[in-house]
Every structure is written in structure tokens, then in C-alpha cells.
Amino acid sequence: MTIDYSIENVSVNKSFGGWHKQYNHHAKTLNCYMRFAIYLPPQASNGEKVPVLYWLSGLTCTDENFMQKSGVQRIAAELGIAIIAPDTSPRGGEVADDDSYDLGQGAGFYVNATQTPWSRHYQMYDYVVNELPQLIESTFPVSDKRAIAGHSMGGHGALTIAMLNPERYRSMSAFSPISNPINCPWGRKAFTAYLGKDQATWRNHDASELMRQAQQFVPARVDQGGADDFLVEQLKPETLAAAAKVSDYPLELHLHEGYDHSYYFIASFIEDHLRFHATHLKK
Amino acid sequence: MTIDYSIENVSVNKSFGGWHKQYNHHAKTLNCYMRFAIYLPPQASNGEKVPVLYWLSGLTCTDENFMQKSGVQRIAAELGIAIIAPDTSPRGGEVADDDSYDLGQGAGFYVNATQTPWSRHYQMYDYVVNELPQLIESTFPVSDKRAIAGHSMGGHGALTIAMLNPERYRSMSAFSPISNPINCPWGRKAFTAYLGKDQATWRNHDASELMRQAQQFVPARVDQGGADDFLVEQLKPETLAAAAKVSDYPLELHLHEGYDHSYYFIASFIEDHLRFHATHLKK
Numbered sequence: 001m002t003i004d005y006s007i008e009n010v011s012v013n014k015s016f017g018g019w020h021k022q023y024n025h026h027a028k029t030l031n032c033y034m035r036f037a038i039y040l041p042p043q044a045s046n047g048e049k050v051p052v053l054y055w056l057s058g059l060t061c062t063d064e065n066f067m068q069k070s071g072v073q074r075i076a077a078e079l080g081i082a083i084i085a086p087d088t089s090p091r092g093g094e095v096a097d098d099d100s101y102d103l104g105q106g107a108g109f110y111v112n113a114t115q116t117p118w119s120r121h122y123q124m125y126d127y128v129v130n131e132l133p134q135l136i137e138s139t140f141p142v143s144d145k146r147a148i149a150g151h152s153m154g155g156h157g158a159l160t161i162a163m164l165n166p167e168r169y170r171s172m173s174a175f176s177p178i179s180n181p182i183n184c185p186w187g188r189k190a191f192t193a194y195l196g197k198d199q200a201t202w203r204n205h206d207a208s209e210l211m212r213q214a215q216q217f218v219p220a221r222v223d224q225g226g227a228d229d230f231l232v233e234q235l236k237p238e239t240l241a242a243a244a245k246v247s248d249y250p251l252e253l254h255l256h257e258g259y260d261h262s263y264y265f266i267a268s269f270i271e272d273h274l275r276f277h278a279t280h281l282k283k
Numbered sequence: 284m285t286i287d288y289s290i291e292n293v294s295v296n297k298s299f300g301g302w303h304k305q306y307n308h309h310a311k312t313l314n315c316y317m318r319f320a321i322y323l324p325p326q327a328s329n330g331e332k333v334p335v336l337y338w339l340s341g342l343t344c345t346d347e348n349f350m351q352k353s354g355v356q357r358i359a360a361e362l363g364i365a366i367i368a369p370d371t372s373p374r375g376g377e378v379a380d381d382d383s384y385d386l387g388q389g390a391g392f393y394v395n396a397t398q399t400p401w402s403r404h405y406q407m408y409d410y411v412v413n414e415l416p417q418l419i420e421s422t423f424p425v426s427d428k429r430a431i432a433g434h435s436m437g438g439h440g441a442l443t444i445a446m447l448n449p450e451r452y453r454s455m456s457a458f459s460p461i462s463n464p465i466n467c468p469w470g471r472k473a474f475t476a477y478l479g480k481d482q483a484t485w486r487n488h489d490a491s492e493l494m495r496q497a498q499q500f501v502p503a504r505v506d507q508g509g510a511d512d513f514l515v516e517q518l519k520p521e522t523l524a525a526a527a528k529v530s531d532y533p534l535e536l537h538l539h540e541g542y543d544h545s546y547y548f549i550a551s552f553i554e555d556h557l558r559f560h561a562t563h564l565k566k
Contacts, residue, residue: 013547014510014539020547071354071550227297256297264296264303267354 225259508542
């Protein structure tokens, strides 16, 4: 099979004076073709290099959910921030998968897999930290000022990736993150499959562990709904809050009574996240 | 089969301080079970009776597309307006259907069908004009101040329904409406199937025909994207504009360069539509 290394535009929609676009490209780290979405605010059409917010989605999502359901474009257009939404795992017929929704395609957990059969393609950590930003910054009118955010599995991804690379991100935020994956069913299942049974390797991808031991800080905001069905068993924001106290981490944690795990929650508070990131991206 | 005439709540999401909910009920006019969505703004939880905007979606949509993708809740919460999104046709295994996307289920065109096999269930005009508002106004804390809006096929529905019932609606609006269905492929196909070959019966459901002959006026706003793939062959806003000139109809028509037929266009301008309706609903 001949690999096409070009980047291919597959959709364009004008949105709030800017442009939402989807692209396909061959990801070397993932060894497969990947689609991502970008929102370029109006300022990017005026020759300005705009800062970038990377958005990592949750289980079962693709690059489309956040762009279609969050309403982020309105605020990104006002603030002059580009938004990048990668897919949530490697994709394709040749890529290992699992019948369950919380492992395999749609469930990459933003780690580099070391175990068979996952390690051949599931290198989402390297893709999000290195390959995708290099592609974005060499292709689009964006600066190297980066922030990162995400939801649920993507909230776990955003917090861990930023804390492991504090020099690369100005700020980090999460909605309903899997805050302590080494102690919840979603995390334990995925980390066992992707990283193996040695739990020592898991701690490096656990937001609460990283926050407790942190010495360099990335300004952080987390929002959690009080009526979230996954709150107690899977998300555990109280563990993250306790970790922040230990290291005196600059974490704003907001609890919202009545809100659930859906995009209706994200849409209700995405403006607050964008304004939080803007204060750090505009410095 | 025993019919259950109760209204059944099937989902609840908190959104911008208000509540998005979906309900199932048996629609007598349609002779089948139907789902609709409602957004109740925060004001409705405070004992206030709020005005209502009915939203009619386009081909292939359900009650979900507008609620998930438009971002309407933010503005509805600010302005204190409830939003109702019905489905776009009768539904179910016993309901006549067609293999194409622009006829049958998902494509009811908001008319009362007179032709076999459609007439048994396809009575969307009566459902939207009478049965659904009666159910809404007897079930939820809403007033009898109504506005109506829609997209594409639903824009056709909103304009024709308001012009046929000017005493029932304070204002009407549409994104990318099928403005002259008797002269475009979508409309001619649907009207032939649902209303029969006698084109005299079609004129009563053509927004341009109704607007040209109007003597009672419902304040109207229409927005159309200039990069809409369906603009020339299917939508024909210029015919609506010409009709408005004949009758001196109070129509605001806004053309937006670069925007397409998608929800990215709707999301970009839904705030303008809500504020337009609010000026008439708050009188």
C-alpha cells in the first residue's frame, strides 16, 4: 500500500465568521489515516497567528462531537483562538479493536500502548503531544501558544498531557475528567490492556497522582456536574481536589448541581473555559 | 394494541440553568407514537408562564438535531423563551416510508396528506398547528404566545403554517427555507406524493404564493447562506423576496456570504432569530 503523506481537506463550513474544517492525514505515530477538525477564528483570515486550544473528546467520540455540540465557535471567534479536535483513537479496519465501547477504537485514552495487539497503532499520547501540533503549526496560521482541554476520557488526557509537558501548554481544563483512572473501572480496564499489568507504569498517566507530586504548575480549571451518572464510580474529582491541596496546585474546581455528563453540560460552561484559557494564551 | 395516552418523559438534561427534556406521546392526528423535545428556560422553574418558539427541522432530522447543534438554549435562557422541537414526520414500523431521504419518514413536509398510502399517518400540519400546542400548553408552564421557526423543509413549514394561521403566531422565521416548493424538485416530489397531482392544492402550502397574496401579516425574518449547495435549485429565496414586494409583507431577508446549509450556519445566527422573536413575544 502506498501511503499518501499529504493533508487532505474533507469539509469546510463557515461558522461565526471563521471556518470549521476537517482534514485527513496519515499519522506516522499511529500508523494509520486520521481525521481531525480545526476551527479557525476570523482573526486567522486576517494574517494574524492565533493561539490554539486542543480539545480531547471522551469515549465513543470522534473529531465531530465537540465541534457540532459545544457551541465553542462563538467564543473562539470573539477571543481569536483556534480550536483543534483530534479523533479519540487510531481508526481503520487494520487497527485493533474491542467489542466494548470503553476499549479500542473510540477509546484510546491518550497513552502510548506497550502491549499486544494495541502497541502497533495506539500511540495517542505521542500523536497529541508531538505529531499533531507539528502538523498544525506548520500548516495553519497559528502561534505556538497552546492550551489543552477535554471531557471525561479527554479530560483525563488533557490534564495528564499538560502536567507531563508543562512547558508546552499555557493552561489546561477539563469537564468531568476521569480524575483517578488507576482507581476506577474505565481506567483500570484501559490501562491493563494498553500498559500491562504492572501498575507502576499507570501512575504516570493518572491526573491525581501527577497533581499530587507536581513541582511545575499549569493553571487548571475543572468543571463537574453534580447529577453526572459516572461521578462516584468513574470520575472522582474529590481525589483530584485532595491532590491539589498536597502540592498547592493552582486548580479551580467548580461543581454544578443538576448537570449531567452530556454535551448539554459542556455547552453551558464552555464559554467560561475559553475565557479562562484566553487569560493565559493572551499573555 | 392498547394505546397509552399518557405523556412519557424519556430524557432530562440541565442546560444553561434550564432543562432540556424529551417526551414520547401518542399523537391522535398522526395515529402513531411521537417524540418531541422541549427546552424550558430557568424562568419556567420560577412559576412564570413563558412564551414558546416552535422549531421545525429539515429533511432527515428528528427532535434532536436543533437541540444538540444550534446552541439555542443559551439565548432562550437569557430571554425566557421555551423551545419546542417536534419530529419531522410520523414514525414507526407501521408508518408508510420511502427509500429516498426526501420522502416518507423524516420528510413529512408539514402538510396533511390526502393520498394513499400517506394519508393514514402523514398529518403533520394538524399535529404542529393544533395537537402539539394543545399538549404543550396544558402540560408545561407556558403562555399562549407562540412564534414559529425552522430550517429548509422546516423553514417552509414555519412560514406556511404561520401565514395560514396569522392569529396563532406572533412572529415567524426561517433559515434557508424551501421558499417556493411548487417550483423545486424537493417540493414537487413531496407534494405530488402527499397532496396528489392537482397542483391547485399545492399553492396553499407554498410560502411564496401565500406571501404574495397575504392580507394579514406575521412579522418575518429569513436568513440564507450564499454558499448553500441547495440555493439555486431548491430554496429560491428571490421568489419569496419578490412575493413580499407584491404584498408589502414585513419580511427581513438576510443573505450571508460563505455560509452553507448546515447547522454551523444556524448556530451562527440563531441568536439574531431569538432576539427577533423576543421583540414580538414580549409585547
